[in-house]
Amino acid sequence: MGSHIYRSSDKHPMLEIFEIYFLPLDFTVENYRIEVDTINREYFKDGVFLINTYGLILTDFYKFANDKGKKIRFIDFLRHSVENCYGVSDYLKSINFTVENEHIYFEREGEKEDWINMGDFFMDNYRITCCGSYLFLTDMKSNEQYMYYGD
DSSP states (O other), X not given: OOOOOOEEOTTSSEEEEEXXXXXXXXXXXXXXXXXXXXXXXXXXXXXXXXXXXXXXXXXXXXXXXXXXXXXXXXXXXXXHHHHHOTTOOOEEEEXXXXXXXXXXXXXXXXXXXXXXXXEEEEETTEEEEEETTEEEEEETTTOOEEEEEOX
8 A cells, every 4th residue: 555665763763654645536536645754653653553543634634625526725624624613622723833853843822842743744735744633734835834733
């Protein structure tokens, strides 16, 4: 299902891999391509585990695009989800952050934060860095950055 290129160091738990997966769309031969870039070995053994952990949001995205009958930007799906899913505590906000090895650094309400990078994947021209229920997104075209929380 995916090809592997491993490069690792004993200095940190991040494992650089190259695994490719697809979210098939019902209305076109062009699918969403998911490229798993890194995984944190303390949380995942491979890209499948990373993708499956975030499978609910990816499945909702896939269903949303298929219901619309066209390719949808991932950020537009997240905005729609936050604005239209009542009773859910999801949020999306613009934020500046830096990813270094197993760390995600950012500042929130004047406090410096250092969160765990559980892994990264690329989809729809976004680099998506995972940390529990949070996704840190970097638009590869504009460099805009967002933090999404999904409960």
